[in-house]
Amino acid sequence: MDEELRYIRQILAGDKRAYIHIINQYKNPLYATILRMTKNPQTAEDMLQEVFIKVYERLPKYDQKGPFKSWLYRIAINHCIDELRKKRIQTEQMEEAIIQSNETPEVVLLQNEKSREREKMLSTLPEEERIILLLRYTNDLSYAEISDALGISIMDVRNKLYRAKKKLRKNVQEGGVLYGVSERG
Amino acid sequence: MVCPKEDKLLDYVEGFLDDEEKATLERHLHSCPYCAQQIEFLIKENEFLGETLKSPMLPDDFAEKMVEELQPYKRKKHRPLKWVFGTAASVLLAGGIMLSVNPGFAKLLGGIFTSDRVDEGLQIAADTDIATPVNRSVTDQGITLYVEDLIADTSRIALSYRVTNKNGKTLDPYVDLNPDSFKLIDEHNKVMENLSMSWGSYDEEYGVFEFSLVDIDEPYKKGTIQIELNHLAGKDGHWKMEIPVDLTTAFGHQKVANLDTSVEMEGANLRLNKVNSSTSTTDIYYTIGYTDEAKEKLKQQMKEKEKKFGRKIVQSFLYDYLSIGYRIEDSNGNILGYENVYAEEDKGHPVSKNMLSGSGRFEGNPNNFAPISKIDSFTPQKNEGQLYFVLDTIYMPKFSDFSITFKPDELPKTFKYKGYELTIKSVKVNSKKNVEIEMSGFVAPKSPHLVDWVIEDKEGKMHEITSKSESVSDEKDEQGRFQYSIIMSPDALKKVPDEMTLHLIGEKEVKELEQEWRVPLFK
Numbered sequence: 001m002d003e004e005l006r007y008i009r010q011i012l013a014g015d016k017r018a019y020i021h022i023i024n025q026y027k028n029p030l031y032a033t034i035l036r037m038t039k040n041p042q043t044a045e046d047m048l049q050e051v052f053i054k055v056y057e058r059l060p061k062y063d064q065k066g067p068f069k070s071w072l073y074r075i076a077i078n079h080c081i082d083e084l085r086k087k088r089i090q091t092e093q094m095e096e097a098i099i100q101s102n103e104t105p106e107v108v109l110l111q112n113e114k115s116r117e118r119e120k121m122l123s124t125l126p127e128e129e130r131i132i133l134l135l136r137y138t139n140d141l142s143y144a145e146i147s148d149a150l151g152i153s154i155m156d157v158r159n160k161l162y163r164a165k166k167k168l169r170k171n172v173q174e175g176g177v178l179y180g181v182s183e184r185g
Numbered sequence: 186m187v188c189p190k191e192d193k194l195l196d197y198v199e200g201f202l203d204d205e206e207k208a209t210l211e212r213h214l215h216s217c218p219y220c221a222q223q224i225e226f227l228i229k230e231n232e233f234l235g236e237t238l239k240s241p242m243l244p245d246d247f248a249e250k251m252v253e254e255l256q257p258y259k260r261k262k263h264r265p266l267k268w269v270f271g272t273a274a275s276v277l278l279a280g281g282i283m284l285s286v287n288p289g290f291a292k293l294l295g296g297i298f299t300s301d302r303v304d305e306g307l308q309i310a311a312d313t314d315i316a317t318p319v320n321r322s323v324t325d326q327g328i329t330l331y332v333e334d335l336i337a338d339t340s341r342i343a344l345s346y347r348v349t350n351k352n353g354k355t356l357d358p359y360v361d362l363n364p365d366s367f368k369l370i371d372e373h374n375k376v377m378e379n380l381s382m383s384w385g386s387y388d389e390e391y392g393v394f395e396f397s398l399v400d401i402d403e404p405y406k407k408g409t410i411q412i413e414l415n416h417l418a419g420k421d422g423h424w425k426m427e428i429p430v431d432l433t434t435a436f437g438h439q440k441v442a443n444l445d446t447s448v449e450m451e452g453a454n455l456r457l458n459k460v461n462s463s464t465s466t467t468d469i470y471y472t473i474g475y476t477d478e479a480k481e482k483l484k485q486q487m488k489e490k491e492k493k494f495g496r497k498i499v500q501s502f503l504y505d506y507l508s509i510g511y512r513i514e515d516s517n518g519n520i521l522g523y524e525n526v527y528a529e530e531d532k533g534h535p536v537s538k539n540m541l542s543g544s545g546r547f548e549g550n551p552n553n554f555a556p557i558s559k560i561d562s563f564t565p566q567k568n569e570g571q572l573y574f575v576l577d578t579i580y581m582p583k584f585s586d587f588s589i590t591f592k593p594d595e596l597p598k599t600f601k602y603k604g605y606e607l608t609i610k611s612v613k614v615n616s617k618k619n620v621e622i623e624m625s626g627f628v629a630p631k632s633p634h635l636v637d638w639v640i641e642d643k644e645g646k647m648h649e650i651t652s653k654s655e656s657v658s659d660e661k662d663e664q665g666r667f668q669y670s671i672i673m674s675p676d677a678l679k680k681v682p683d684e685m686t687l688h689l690i691g692e693k694e695v696k697e698l699e700q701e702w703r704v705p706l707f708k
Contacts, residue, residue, distance in 0.1 A: 002654050002656075011258060012258050013258070013385060013386065014257045014258050014302070014386060015257070015386065016252055016255050016256070016257040016258070017252060019248075019252050019255065020248040020249060020252050023247070023248035023251060023252070024248050027243050027247055027248060028239070028242045028243060029239065031241070031242070031243050032238060032239055032240065032241065032242075035241070036238075041241075045243070045247075048243075049251055052251060053251075053255070056255055059258075060258075063658075063659055065533070065656055065657055065658060065659065066656060066657075066658030066659060066660065066668065067656060067658060067668070067670065122238075133234070133238075134238060137231065137234040137235045137238050138235075138238040138239055140235075142610075143199075143201075144625070144668075148660075158196075158199070158201060161199075162192055162195050165195070165230070166191075169230070
């Protein structure tokens with residue numbers, strides 16, 4: 001049996017600690033995603049907790065046959081979009097988040113410099129394009145999984161993803177920060 | 186070719202082109218260093234996005250802290266128990282054990298058996314005289330094993346227990362099931378062998394242990410359960426206890442209907458042997474095999490397949506046996522239970538209703554198409570009127586002739602086969618260091634189940650698929666097809682070949698019966 005499904009069945013049989021494995025599997029990519037939606041580390045962490053509670057509560061409704069990942073992301077994304085709209089969270093500048101890294105301090109500094117620029121550019125994208133970009137590259141979701149999570153067609157996913165990447169690249173050129181490779185002139 | 190637009194290059198990098206477009210573009214890339222450079226840039230851009238957008242991370246103890254705040258599940262629809270042992274054949278064929286749960290009944294015992302946390306059959310039994318309090322304990326290393334209640338039915342014996350420390354705090358009731366730790370001994374002091382056992386834990390508080398008696402040859406009447414544990418709640422020690430069991434009362438409630446009737450349909454031969462109605466289960470005993478004609482046909486096909494794929498690979502298909510779909514209904518047509526892959530039209534996956542467990546064993550050599558005897562247990566039917574067994578579907582194994590050859594570095598590749606539209610998405614080495622093939626797509630309702638795949642590498646060597654994980658979602662596309670995905674892996678293949686052929690060698694056809702076979706139960 002699929003390991004994830006085994007954990008889910010253990011949870012439903014009353015072993016709540018099996019849920020730790022599920023949380024650990026998804027927490028970081030989801031946090032990285034929600035943080036870029038809320039732009040506030042504490043709000044992002046709170047929201048992520050709410051997501052995991054919601055998933056836990058709805059677990060008996062998961063049919064155990066369909067892909068669990070898509071099901072979880074659908075709940076997560078819908079919850080965050082709803083909450084953001086409901087609370088009208090002010091999109092303050094994102095606080096400097098701690099970057100866990102094994103690099104030397106100089107490299108970390110350089111990365112932080114780069115990451116600040118990158119976050120700025122990311123924040124210029126419309127919400128949906130930003131979410132698609134994050135689901136694709138931070139969460140490794142396939143086009144089909146993104147389409148499932150957001151309730152849009154696969155072609156829509158493709159078009160919005162390309163648009164987002166082009167915009168980012170344009171900003172990179174204008175802002176002078178490179179991806180580390182040259183862009184065509 | 187004129188240089189393609191950027192979207193086309195992105196489609197290439199994202200794996201969005203079909204085979205023809207991909208080949209055309211690749212030909213262009215060979216002759217156009219400019220586009221080749223763009224492709225390289227786009228790949229690096231993806232890598233950069235993947236690497237940089239994954240931070241920051243949460244603290245390691247995030248999950249631990251969160252789970253502390255959650256309440257464990259106390260009820261809900263399905264609860265799997267772990268079945269172990271039994272004869273080799275019955276282990277091989279035992280299905281997933283799904284226990285359905287409904288609101289509780291009377292409070293004869295007051296423990297876990299009267300709660301809605303155990304299956305409905307046990308709840309019903311808890312309200313009768315086959316349930317007795319045990320209240321025995323044994324302590325070692327400061328750890329106490331306390332057996333609370335016993336349900337002694339003709340089809341199963343279940344006991345509930347708790348594990349506590351010196352201060353009375355409840356500890357994890359997990360026990361490692363093996364034939365030495367739980368024994369059922371008969372009145373002549375003989376240990377009952379090859380019994381199926383199951384164990385489940387509830388709320389980290391109660392453990393429930395069960396012996397299944399449905400497939401024993403001679404009825405078990407009375408004796409003792411001997412528990413002997415050497416490891417409990419994380420400590421080594423010795424916990425030994427004997428609990429007397431007497432099924433006399435349970436036999437008084439049992440009703441057995443010997444049916445002994447059979448039918449031949451669509452190449453299958455089904456004999457309905459008997460129905461046993463115990464306090465906590467209703468068990469249907471039947472034997473299913475191929476008709477002589479169907480057997481001969483399969484043998485012939487098998488010989489052909491063996492020439493190409495080898496005996497071992499082809500014979501493994503025989504274990505995925507002929508099976509049936511049926512329902513149990515009353516005279517008004519109300520369906521009280523079923524075991525049927527396609528009983529519900531909106532489900533893309535196998536379903537059963539009110540079924541507690543299933544087991545089976547071959548009546549002879551499976552390599553020679555021996556019939557199989559099965560026992561399906563349902564929650565007891567409360568309906569007092571006439572019940573019917575209705576056979577409505579046959580799932581017939583069939584050798585397949587389908588192959589697809591591809592190069593793993595030229596994926597994705599899409600193909601169609603009997604209601605399936607599948608895309609081979611990737612071939613890679615997984616964390617267990619085995620080659621893993623991932624496919625996904627759609628499957629139309631009532632398409633055959635694709636059972637046995639084999640991989641042939643470029644040198645013509647055949648690799649048996651040893652691990653396979655499939656999922657079918659209930660969600661449908663606009664054509665009414667279910668989402669389907671499959672990941673499979675051959676143990677013996679450690680490196681991704683440049684080119685490979687995927688052969689489908691066996692499938693299971695769905696044959697819905699125009700004329701159903703209807704047998705009254707408990708006349």
